[in-house]
Amino acid sequence: MKVVIDADLCQGQGRCFSIAPNVFGFDDLGNGVVLGDGTLTSETLKLAQLAMANCPEHAIFIEDDE
Amino acid sequence: MSDKPPVLDFATDWDHTDPQWVNNPYPIWEDLRSRCPVAHTERYGGGWFPATHAGVTAIAKDTDHFTSRSVVVGNGRPGEEDLPAPIGLAPPITSDPPFHAIARRLILPAFAPGAVNALEPQIRALCVELLDRFGEADVINAGLGYANYIPPSVIRQMLGFPEADTEKFLEIVHVVLENVDKPEEERLEEFLPINEYFLAQIEDHVANPRDDLTSYLLNVELEGEKLSHELIGGVMILILVAGIDTTWSAIGASLWHLAQHPEDLARLVNEPDLMPVAIEEFLRFYAPVTMARLVKEDMEYLGCPMKQDDWILLGFPAANRDPVVFKDADKFIIDRAENRHVAFGLGIHRCAGSNLARLEMRVAIEEFIKRYPRFELADPAQVTWAQGQVRGPRSLTLRVR
Structure with a gap:
């Protein structure tokens, strides 16, 4: 499982990196970025899902492995 | 405002x-959602x-x-020439694409x-100093004496303006946001000294030059050119207006809630880790800011x-109470885990100061x-609420002992 942020949808609401600071960071404009390659463990998956459920812009997606 | 006829039906007026x-x-708002999701008025020159x-x-x-060329509802329809798009009076809040992004x-x-989090120690010191001023009083005014002083002091420090001007900022915000009913010429006149x-x-x-936001704005370049002083002044008006009574309202409304819900207060006192989640619920439930737009064409x-x-x-506070999106929307749930609130707006005009507001x-x-x-x-009847597009308690007396 991998998490991605759609940069066109992200407006820097700031919810993801406060809920899951191990999964998300921010750039110099305050927009959310995925740390590393976004691969999720069973632990970080839950946090990523919580961040997704709190993103007002619906900019976070969790993708199944191919 | 007192000479305006009272509203009999908010759906049409x-x-x-x-x-x-x-x-x-x-x-x-609940009534409007159930019978006419988009309400109309002929007041203010007409609106939805x-x-x-x-x-x-x-x-x-x-x-x-x-x-977005005007984001505060005025007494009538604004003329095209008063507030030119796409830049507007206070960019980027009054700007449209493509200038907005720039x-x-x-x-x-x-x-x-990153920049905002560095301010935490000085904000904390300011709060402690304001609380010290209350001394041993049993009853304090947390609206006028605490919540109101925090945002202007923080922004004044960021802009590098004199400390003595904090009170002046409060006047400025009042002039711009609370006098929506005044004729346009009077409002423009009040802008002159600002x-x-x-x-x-x-x-x-x-x-x-010094290391602050004003010097930053003087140094940045827009398409290879320094910003005009008029444009910087516009950005400053935006930062002051958008950053002061909004956050004052959010802090005040949170304290107003806690004063009446001892169970929530006790949880926050005993479970400090709950604070970030609680802040989001304060923001959802008491979202202070309503914005405006203008229709571009018929x-x-x-x-x-x-x-x-x-x-x-554009009622973000109303959106935050829509039961289609929020379970038990009219209930304040201090540990609400899923909270996709829109207190800071949505889309390209998301509040630029949201990180600072949350920190404050x-x-x-x-x-x-x-x-x-x-x-x-101390006296529920004495609490007053701001009128206009920013909603929050102003005078807020609390019995603290």
């Missing part, structure tokens, strides 16, 4: 300055109010059909989490016959409940 709306808008989350979202994200990129770095003040501060920074939209230059009152709220509430782990309203 809404007025956000009507005493019913100012005192308790939530039942009005979407009461649902879906309606607010559609308009907030649609910059093709709606312009102006926004200039100010976002100053309000990104502009003069800002230009004087800018001149002072040209002569004496069109049918959300089933309504909209005309060019009709106002749109968190530190202000943390320090307040550390000093006063138990408090209640």
Whole structure:
């Protein structure tokens, strides 16, 4: 499982990196970025899902492995 | 405002300055959602109010059909020449694409989490100092004496303006946001001393550059050119107006809630880790800010016959109470885990100061409940609420011992 942020949808609401600071960071404009390659463990998956459920812009997606 | 006829039906004659709306808008919005999701008014020159989350979202994200060249509902329809798009009076909040993105990129770095988080120690010191001023008093005014002083002091420090000017900032905000009912000429006249003040501060920074937001704005370049002082003044007006009574309202409303819900207060005192989640619920439930848009051209939209230059009152606080999106929307749940609230707006105009607002709220509430782990309203009837597009308690007397 991998998490991605759609940069066109992200407006820097700031919810993801406060809920899951191990999964998300921010750039110099305050927009959310995925740390590393976004691969999720069973632990970080839950946090990523919580961040997704709190993103007002619906900019976070969790993708199944191919 | 007192000579305006009272509203009998908000669906066909809404007025956000009507005493019913100012005192308790939530039942009005609930009623509108159930029978006419987009309300109309002939007041203010004509306008629309979407009461649902879906309606607010559609308009907030649609910059093709709606312009931001005026974001505060005025007494009548603004003329095209008064407030030119796409830049507007106070960029980027009054700007449309494509200029909007350029102006926004200039100010976002100053309000990104990294820059803002560095301010925490000085905000905390400010809160402690304000609380110290209350001394041993049993009854204090947390609205006028605490919540109101925090945002202007923080922004004054960021801009590098003299400490003695904090009170002046409060006057400025009042002039711009609370006097929506005054004739346009009077409002413009009241802007003159504000502009003069800002230009004087800018001149002072040209002569004496220092490490602050004003000097940053003087140094950044827009397409290879420095910003004009007028444009910097516009950005400053935006930062002051958008950053002061909004956050004051959010802090005040949070304390107002805690004063009446000892169970929530006790949880925050005993479980400090709950604070970030609680802050989001304060923001959802008591979202202070309503914005405005103007219709760009005649069109049918959300089933309504909209005309060019009709106002749109963009009620993010109403969207936050829509039961279609929020379970138990009218219940304050301090540990609400899923909370996709839109208190800071949606789309390209997301509040640029949201990180700063959250930080100020968190530190202000943390320090307040550390000093006063138990408090209640001293006199519920005495609490007054701001009228206009920013909603929050102003005078807020609390019994703290």
